[in-house]
Amino acid sequence: MSDELPDQARKGRGAVSNAASARFPQQDRALVDDGWGSAEEDLDAPTRTVVGRDASRSAITYNQSPDVPFDRSINPYKGCEHGCIYCFARPTHAYLDLSPGLDFETRIFAKENAAELLRAELAKPSYTPATITLGANTDPYQPVEREKRITRSVLDVLAEANHPVCIVTKNALVARDADILAKMGAKGIARVMLSITTQDRELARSLEPRATTPARRFAALRELRAAGVPAGVLTAPMIPAINDHELEGLLASAAEAGADSAGYVLLRLPHEIKDLFAEWLETHFPDRKDRVLNRVQAMRGGKLNESQWGTRLRGEGEYADLLERRFKLACTKHGLNRLGTTQRTDLFAPPARDGRQMSMF
Template identity: 65%
Template sequence: MDEKLRDRAKKGRGAVANDASARFTALQRSYGDDGWGSADEAVESAPATAVGRDSGRTAISWNKSPDIPFDRSINPYKGCEHGCIYCFARPTHAYLDLSPGLDFETKIFAKENAAELLRKDLAKPSYKPDVITLGANTDPYQPVERRLEITRRVLEVLAEARHPVSIVTKSATVLRDLDILREMADRRLVRVNVSVTTLDRDLARKLEPRAPTPPRRLEAIRGLAAAGVPVGVLAAPMIPALNDSELEKILTAAVEAGADTGGYILLRLPHEIKNLFEGWLETHFPARKEHVLSLVRQSRGGRLYDADWGQRMKGKGHYARLIQQRFRLAARKLNLNADRYDLDCSQFVPPAPDPRQMALF
């Protein structure tokens, strides 16, 4: 089947195709028409979401990356139905022998026993508390969370252990857990960071087809702040010639809603995301494609991605410095990051390995 026919936008999905060149895929896909028009139907239809089980043996993931401000995280889900085309976690699906394209947003794996595993992790005598990031890779409040409530049960364990947590999400579903978050905030044990990529609803629908709308994300910031939960905004990612003109508007809207901290990340295109993003641009913004990619290369040493520590988040070169300067000026004007405080690790109390176990004293 013709590639242009196959790589076509699907309703409610971000990627326009499954990347058949995934690094670890054992089986290569080929597309063809059986003469009944079924190939065309498959292209036009939106693939359904399937949820499987993540059989990992631990809840906490560790990293030693020098440019990431945390060394541990919890990801209740692999894959993400939000379908953000730019998501840097997409390549992780290649390790599952799946495509970082449509598979990533339609084949979700849930760690249903994450809370039980976390309880055991925190109860180990060797465990030393430090801030855990919840949702470092994929959104802990993506649509399936409304039904499975894995993230909520994880928060219950963290609250019981008085363990500090930083949450990253773009979903207003976080407001469901205000009862837990408010209590943790009173003890300086939680901060929530809400990702706002654009204020343009049409652009958001193309970039992040199943994520909450921009007004809903600002509503989440407003609700968290009103409840006394420290909340920040992530203007991320900044995509050259696509949403970069909105940087100051995003920060201003978030501050007006109650955000007191903020940050940004320049578009990252590691591994398979490069091909996926190019296909997305060709589908939705063909006239801007070469300009966008040219600015990306200018910020990545002539390539579409530079994985060097300290460079991958912010980029380098004239364009990257301009974005950095604009952020600094806006943050100073809006008083962002002025009164940020560290979360408190001193209150940690190891939980019982089994919640049914009663304390001796």
């Protein structure tokens, strides 16, 4: 007879477990002591990441959300090794019969033919250009990008077509592509937003364990701005009683690093994330768990998540209103968001259907 063991934090991972409350479970999994050493498992040993192939037949994903300033995006990877415990993309792994917990950050799927698919889609006579966001769901510069270089291949196609792009990332690796982004930025068709949640290195280690450190993200911002790339920061998410007190400091550091714009998002806990986040709080901040969740509920109509358009990214109530006022005041003080961020679409020219084919003109 085996005895079920409690879940424990693993070195270098954000989720404490594979959420048992996944919406589409085909099987239940639990850590047990079977008498063969399970109880002595080394939780400090790195958990291996496995990279598979994403067989999607299209590169561009379209949305109709009124809450975001774009209607299309490209996600070179499904799953994200950064392991951010609050990541709103985690529930998408449930559709792959995998857990939004540890599976999401250890089972990664790479869309290796993304550039080829994108080229074909942009070349269609019916295609109308509008800003494409890279990183709307999972990070396009997570660790596997160093080897796969899928994001860079996508940027090559977008640059060839003079197609506008906005990148959202938590990884300093984005500075690797400053050569492409600087040329696109000079044409008004590229922008980078570095997502920086905290300046506390230890908090970042548990919140987003495999993202680059906050200091390196600020360094990447400086490098991009020095190269002439339009770039800003997203202080996202703001978590009550965990990092919300850092808002003004984050924006001040962003301005000092050269950021020209900023944004913020309130913590969201849709689907399985609410259980994963509660589990994370119990592990890392047990003394604040009730306080954090109660404040989230106060901003979400008594629930841990509210999907209503218009309020899901900002929340409602006194605390949410105060957070918004603090953000706007800090942006004004540091000269952020003074310029528009609209990107040009008039330069777009469909790329050659075959990237190996040279133009005759």
